[in-house]
Structure formats: structure tokens, C-alpha cells
Amino acid sequence: MTNPKVRHILDTIAGMYPDAHCELNHRSAFELTIAVLLSAQCTDATVNKVTQDLFQKYHAPADYVAVSREELEQDIRRIGLYRNKAKHIQNLCHLLLEQYGGEIPSAHDELVKLPGVGRKTANVVVSNAFDVPAIAVDTHVERVSKRLSLAAETDSVLEVEKKLMKKVPKEEWTITHHRLIFFGRYHCKAQSPNCQVCPLLDVCKEGKKRMKTSTVRRSRKSG
Numbered sequence: 001m002t003n004p005k006v007r008h009i010l011d012t013i014a015g016m017y018p019d020a021h022c023e024l025n026h027r028s029a030f031e032l033t034i035a036v037l038l039s040a041q042c043t044d045a046t047v048n049k050v051t052q053d054l055f056q057k058y059h060a061p062a063d064y065v066a067v068s069r070e071e072l073e074q075d076i077r078r079i080g081l082y083r084n085k086a087k088h089i090q091n092l093c094h095l096l097l098e099q100y101g102g103e104i105p106s107a108h109d110e111l112v113k114l115p116g117v118g119r120k121t122a123n124v125v126v127s128n129a130f131d132v133p134a135i136a137v138d139t140h141v142e143r144v145s146k147r148l149s150l151a152a153e154t155d156s157v158l159e160v161e162k163k164l165m166k167k168v169p170k171e172e173w174t175i176t177h178h179r180l181i182f183f184g185r186y187h188c189k190a191q192s193p194n195c196q197v198c199p200l201l202d203v204c205k206e207g208k209k210r211m212k213t214s215t216v217r218r219s220r221k222s223g
Contacts, residue, residue, distance in 0.1 A: 005203060006167045009148055012199050013179045016187065020178035022128045024048065029104040029129035030096075031055055033114075036121045037088060042080045050078050061093035061102050088116025106130040119158070123177075133173040137161045140184030141177065147188060147206045 023044045026032040031051070039047045054075055058064050064072065072086040079085060092115045096102050104125065105111055111122035123136035135141070137157045141164075145151040150167060151160040168176050187194050195207040 003167060006150065009150070009200060009203060010168065010172065010176060010179075013176075013183050016199070017179045017182040020175065020182040022124070022178065025051060025055075027055070029106075029125060030061070032129050033092075033104050033111075033117065033121070033125050034089060036124050037092070037116045038076065038079050038085055040081070040085070046078065050076055061096045064093040065090055065097070085116065091115035092117070104129070106132070108132070108134075119161075123161075127174040127177065131174075133170050135161055135164045135168070135173045135177045137164070138181065139190075141180045143190060144180050144184040144188050147193075147204055148200060149203070149205060 022032075024032065024035040024039060025048045026035050034054075035047055035051055038050065057075065069086055069090060072090065073083055076082045076086060095114060096104065100110075105114075106126065106129075108122050108126050111117055111125055112119060117125075120136045120138060123134040126132040127134040127136070137145075137160050142151075142157060142160050145160050145164060146153050146155070151163045155163065164176070165173065184190075187198065193207065193210070195201060195204070195210045198204065198207055201207045201211065
């Protein structure tokens with residue numbers, strides 16, 4: 001049985017973003033892995049602009065290792081940390097060819113062995129490419145979870161993930177991940193959250209605090 005408050009949050013966000021989904025363009029588990037790797041400290045919109053040409057040029061791991069590091073760096077130079085990411089991509093592709101027959105493994109514990117693939121990336125890949133329930137905690141998911149008291153302010157990313165996995169029904173993990181991202185990206189933004197029109201203001205301590213502060217400021221100005 002889901003906690004009533006958690007159920008309220010999940011149902012409200014579901015009503016706001018019923019069609020939330022992975023916004024990284026991809027046609028395969030391999031392309032998704034590359035896209036998520038590129039998305040670290042970078043917007044999905046920028047990644048999609050880069051991969052539009054990248055995925056036309058490179059179709060398989062062998063294609064990425066057939067070019068020089070410098071050439072790959074130039075192909076992704078609009079992405080932040082592009083040199084480091086180019087290195088990870090080529091090392092990842094070498095490993096895929098040597099140990100996995102050129103295919104992305106579907107097991108989480110195998111995915112995290114790949115260069116540049118951390119827990120968050122592995123969660124995104126298993127849930128979106130292989131339909132394995134998972135909750136990937138990015139900056140949006142972490143921020144929203146803490147603001148709505150689904151996790152404590154001092155919790156690490158892993159602790160946030162574990163708390164969400166405990167509170168959210170397993171069959172809803174993947175879609176909840178997407179909806180929390182949409183909620184954080186388009187509504188509960190880091191700098192200017194839409195508290196004044198938020199349907200979850202009743203369960204958001206930070207939102208109430210922000211609204212109270214805003215009211216005090218307005219009263220001082222009018223006074």
C-alpha cells in the first residue's frame with residue numbers, strides 16, 4: 001500500500017505529465033547509452049542536436065573506434081567535457097567489441113562496468129531500452145524529491161534512489177522517473193519554480209516558504 005501522501009504526489013504529477021518520456025533521441029540501446037553518456041552536465045536538447053549528425057555517421061561500436069580520438073572530439077565538440085566523453089565512448093566501444101559481441105548488455109551490473117557508465121546511466125538504459133523497472137536520479141529528480149520531502153535534504157543521490165524505490169510501487173518506477181524529470185524541468189525549476197500555481201504546494205515545505213517570503217516582500221513594497 002502506497003503512503004497516501006506519496007500517492008497524492010504521484011497522481012498529481014501523472015495528471016500534469018501523463019506522456020512523460022525519455023527526451024534523448026535514440027533508435028537502439030547502444031545509441032541511448034551514447035546519448036546518456038553525452039548528457040552528463042549538458043541539456044538533452046543540446047545532446048539531440050549533436051547526435052542528429054553523430055548517429056548518421058556512426059552506427060555501431062566499430063565505427064567509433066575506426067576514427068581518431070581527435071575526429072570524434074570534433075564531432076561532439078559542442079558538448080561539455082567533450083574530450084573526456086570522446087575518450088569514454090571509444091573505450092566503451094572497444095570493451096563492447098572485446099567482451100560483449102558489440103552489443104549493450106542488458107544487466108545493470110554489466111552496464112556499470114562500461115567506461116563512462118555510472119549508476120544513473122545504467123538505470124536509464126535498463127529501464128528505457130530493456131523495460132527493466134528502475135529510477136535514475138538526475139539533478140531534476142533529486143531536487144524535486146527533496147523539495148517534496150520524498151527524500152531528506154542531506155541524502156546522497158544513492159539514498160534518494162533507494163527511498164524512491166521503497167516509496168514508489170515497482171511497476172511505476174520508470175514512468176515516475178520520467179514524470180519527476182518533466183516536473184523538475186518544466187515546472188519545479190531550480191531557480192524559478194512555479195510555486196504560485198503548483199498543485200503540490202500543500203505538501204511542499206520549500207514552496208510554502210517561498211510563497212510566504214514573496215508575500216512578505218509584496219506587503220513591504222505596498223506598505
